[in-house]
Every structure is written in C-alpha cells, then in structure tokens.
Amino acid sequence: MVELVTEFVLEARGLRKSFGGQEVLKGVDLAVRERELVFVIGPSGSGKSTLLRCCNRLEEPDGGHVLVGGVDLMARGTDINAMRRRVGMVFQSFNLYPHMTALGNVSLALRKVVGRPRRAAGEEALAALDRVGLAAKAASYPAQLSGGQQQRVAIARALALQPQIMLFDEPTSALDPELVGDVLRTMRELSASGMTMLVVSHEMRFARDAADRVVFMDGGAIVEEGTPAAIFGQPFAERTRAFLGELAR
C-alpha cells in the first residue's frame, strides 16, 4: 500500500463515471480536511450521490482516484473492505438490517470486519449508540423505532467503526419533518466532536449554520465552492444563483 503524505482525509481526483453513455461525473476534484464539514448541494441528477458512492467504491469510478488518509482506494493492492470501515456511510433510506436489533446492527461489522470478540463488540456498539442518544433502544428492532431513531442507529453503525470520515447522502430526506431535527442535532454534535463529514443534503439552514464549506454541483461537475456565507450570500456562478433562487421560492 502506498501511503502519500497529505493534509486531506479524503481526496477525490479527476473522478469520472458514466452510466450507459451518460456521463454523470466529469472529472470531479474534491478534498476534505480533517474535522471539516463539507456540504454538497445541487439539482437532482447532478451526480451528488454518485460522487459520494464513488468515495467508498460502492460505485466503481471509470477513472480518477480516491484517497482516504493518503491511501489510494483505486490502487491494486488496497484492501477495499479494510478501507471501507474507515469511510462511514449513512443512507437516505437508513438501510438498517431488519432482522437484527439496534445493537446487532451496530456490532456486526465490529465483530466480522474488525474482529472484536462478541463481548467487546457489544460494549463498543453500546457506546456508539450512546453517542447518538439511543443506548436505551439497544434491544429494539428497526421496526420498533421511529424514522429518526432508525437513522441515528445507522449513524451509530458507521460511527462505531471509528471512521476517518463519514459520508451522508440526504440523511433526512426520508424523514417526517418533525423527526428531522433529532438527526441534524446528532450530526451537529458529531461535527463538534471533531468528525470529518461530507454531506449531501437539501437542509440549507443546516448548511448555513454548520458547514465549513459548501460545494455546488451541476451536470456532473463542481461549479463553485466556498464558505456558506459566500455561496448563500453572493454566489458567483449564474447556475448557483438559479438553483438557490429555485429553493427560495
């Protein structure tokens, strides 16, 4: 494994991806520093999810590189499963395992990927559940939890593996409005505790308040990026203005 010295936790270089002739990522460069919270916004179909999914190779990029802590995920000798646990992922639809309790969901990879004995895995999983405020629900099955609680368990599932960065793909889009707040609060606490985060979301208020940097994507490319104040205040590009204008209406 070649380890490069880098100040970035996650670095995507020239990422390309096509689906059946349609180019969805047109050479995207994106770098996230330690403890940074980077927000990705953009219209539907602009390639935000694809970008995120390429960052742990759930989607196989056609070209370019993804570096996590300096390790090239695309390199031949890289153990992708070992690297994936360093990149936590939270999905729009939670994707909790319905046949396992909250604790089972969180401890599975601890046991099978990290190799912790059952007991230690249970303790670590419980600690992760505690961090999202759900230690009391450890024995509950997903069907017995509200959407917001399920998503927080999903966050704990990723968090328990002590990832170097966490990816969030529209984590609140599938939630009833009154449940969104809990999940955002958990994310904010996570960020405050020093977690590096890359977030795709339509929660502009949250972006304005919590993001260090906002990236605007359109048509498979990054159009512009900057501080929330800059992007929401005086967006440079016409397309960004149009997109934000649409949202405001």
Place this chain on the structure above:
Amino acid sequence: MSAFAAQFLDLSIMWQAAPLIRRGLGTTLLLCAIVIPLGLAGGLGVALLSLAPSRLVRWPLAVAVDVFRAVPPLVLLIFVYAGLPFAGLRPSPIEAVAIAFFLNTSSYYGEIFRAGLGSIGRGQSEAARSTGLTGAQTLAYVVLPQAVRNVLPDLMSNTVEAVKLTSLGSVVALPELLYSADMARSLTYNASPLILAGAIYLAILWPLVRLISRFENRPAGDTALG
C-alpha cells in the same frame, strides 16, 4: 364394513410388521438426512449462480433447472438407476436416489432461494459493504437471513415434498418405509402395514403441513372471513 376394517386396520398384522417397518423408517430418515441438506445446498448454489453476471453461466443453469423441474422425479430416478449402467456407472439404489433427488430438489429449492434473494433490496447489501463486510459476509449475515425468512413457507413446503419424495426409493428396491410396508403387505395379503406406514408419514409431516397452512392463511389485515 368389518371386511374393510380387517383389510386396513388389522392391529395384529401391524404389530407383526412393526420391526420391518421400523427398519424402513430408519432408512427413510437417513434418506431425508441426505436429500434435504444436499437439495438445500444445491438450491442455494443454483440461486447464487443465477445472479452471475455472465450469460454463459445463467442460461445453461436456467435450462437445467427447467429440465429437472419438467421431468417427473420418478422418471429421473429410473433414468439414473436403470440408465446409468449403460454408461458404465452402477449406482446403488441409495446413490441413485441421492443423485436424482439432488437434481430435482435443488432445482425447486433454487427457485425459492432466488425469489428470496430477489426480495431483499440493494440498500441492504450496500449498507453492509459500506461497513467493510465482504461479499460472502454480507450474504451470510445480512442478505440470506432475511431472504430465508421471506420464503420460509415455501422452503418448508418444498421440504415436505422432499420427504414425500423419498418414498419413490421403494421403486428401485431401496428398503425405506414404503418399501418395507409394501413388502409386509405382500407377505400378509393385507393392506394394514401400508396404513401403518401412512400413519408414520402423517406423524412426521402433519405438524409441518399445519404450520405451512398457518403461514399461508394469515389473513390480509381486515378480512370478513378471519
């Protein structure tokens, strides 16, 4: 009526036949212990291979599955038992049963597993892979347990069929339950041993059959005929 009872329910004849039938039952259970695990493993293999990206794998497999589902199991058994010797292979009755019913039951189990795997959304395996689980671990811990649960009634009902299938072993002179009972019948000129064998099959399979009915007749929420 008493002629009927004497022909079917003669307890002393049943008692006489009991040792023979008990040995037959042992063989039947042995056959089940061979046929069911083999079929389950083969079926799972078929289901997994049918997800293979290459058509060169999927198409021949689909044809084979349809062939083994189209040929009656007894025909398959006779073909293996009486046909293979012409190719220089001489399977014993038990080997013939194992081969024929492996081909038959794994085709059926395969279709069931395939439906089960298809019922699990892609998000489940993506979530598992995103935590670093390997493909095999994802299958074993995340996808398969849910898939099996979703098709449990079908798996059980196919298992009942597999147990019933072992009775065809009698046709190739394999001394299982039905063969033993029929031998006792021909020795005593009385059908009571067959009834005894039937009662044993019932004792084994009725609980399963009841359970399957329970599953299948779970009414859809609010039906008038609950």
Place this chain on the structure above:
Amino acid sequence: MGPTALDRFADAFLNPVVTARYLPAILKGVVVTIEVAAAVIVTGLALGLALAVLRSFRIRPLNVAIVVAVDILRALPPLVLILIVYFGLPNAGLTIPSFAVLWLVLSLVLAAFAEEIFWAGILSVRAGQWEAARSTGLGFGGTLAYVVLPQAIRIAVPPLTNRTIAITKNTALGSVIGVGEILNQATTAQSFSGNATPLTLGALAYLVLFIPVVALGRWIEHRFRWNRA
C-alpha cells in the same frame, strides 16, 4: 472420450433402431399420460374449488372434516395413497382398474392442494369487498360468486399453476401399478430391448410435454406479480 466410446454411448442411449422400434409404444404412453393428466386437472381443480366454497359457509363440523382430509392428502406421499387404494380396495371387495386408481388418487391430492390455495385466496380478499357487495343488496352467495371468487381465483392462479404441474407429473407413478403411461412403456421397452434408449425417449417425451408448461408457469408467476404490484 474416443470416438468408439462416444459411439457406444450413443448406441446405448439414442439408438436409431431401438428408437424406430419402440417410438410407437412411447407415443401410446404419451396419449395415456395426457388423458390421465387432463382428467386429474379437471376433477382435481373442480373438487378443490367446491371444497373451498363449502368451507366459506363456515359450518363447523364440515370445515373440520375438510381441513383434516386436506391435511392428510397433503402430508401423505402420493405413492402411499396409490398403493393403499390399489392393493387395499380389491381385498376389501372393491375392484377398480389401475388407471382409475391413479386418476382418483391424484385428483384427490390436487383437490386438497387446490382447496388450500383457493381458500387462502378467498381469505385475502379484503373485508371492504364483502361489505361493498352486501351493501348493494347482493346476498352471501352472490357476493361470493360475483365479487369474491373472481378476485380469489386470480390470486390463486400462480401458486395453483405450479402445484398443478407438480401433481400432474405424478402420473408417472402409474407405472408402479401398471398404467400404460410414458414411464411404464419406457421401462417395459428398456427391459425388452436391453438398451437405455427407451428411457431417453421417455424422458424426452416428458420434456416435450412439460417444458412448455413449466415455462408457462414461470410466465404466469411474473405477470401476475407485476399486475398486483
């Protein structure tokens, strides 16, 4: 495999002389198989539907009897039933020809499975359907006949198709009691000719008969699943 080995293989399993000699017998078996299968399907499905309808009247002793009979027929290997009827009834003073034994037993078995499937279909029709029909003045019988059964039968079609195919294939069990169907003709011819070709022909005959039916079953399963989604 050298050419001689391959030749010997072809000679044993697809010998043209043996084929020419015994094909007529196999074809006779095909006709018998089709006849028995058709008779089983008609009586089995009709009896199964009748039992499911009877069951919906909810007459307790009758329903217990239906459930017990259906369970027994589903749990017993069909060959056990065939042997009991075939060897038992003559000794008890009743003589029926072997093809009738085969038809009777398989019809009863199919009826049992069909009853179970139709009944599950009837149960899955929602209460609102009954209420809506009754509110328009239809009686119990009318509601059942015009509103509930059409929906129930539709739901029943995919599982029923597969089950019917499986039970129809059991016509091969007739060879054990001497019904002159395909397998019987094939094994007889095999022992006369000392050659495996008749077995191959028999297996091919089943493939020609049943592959289209299996494919049809698969197609029906897909179609109905999409329609319901």
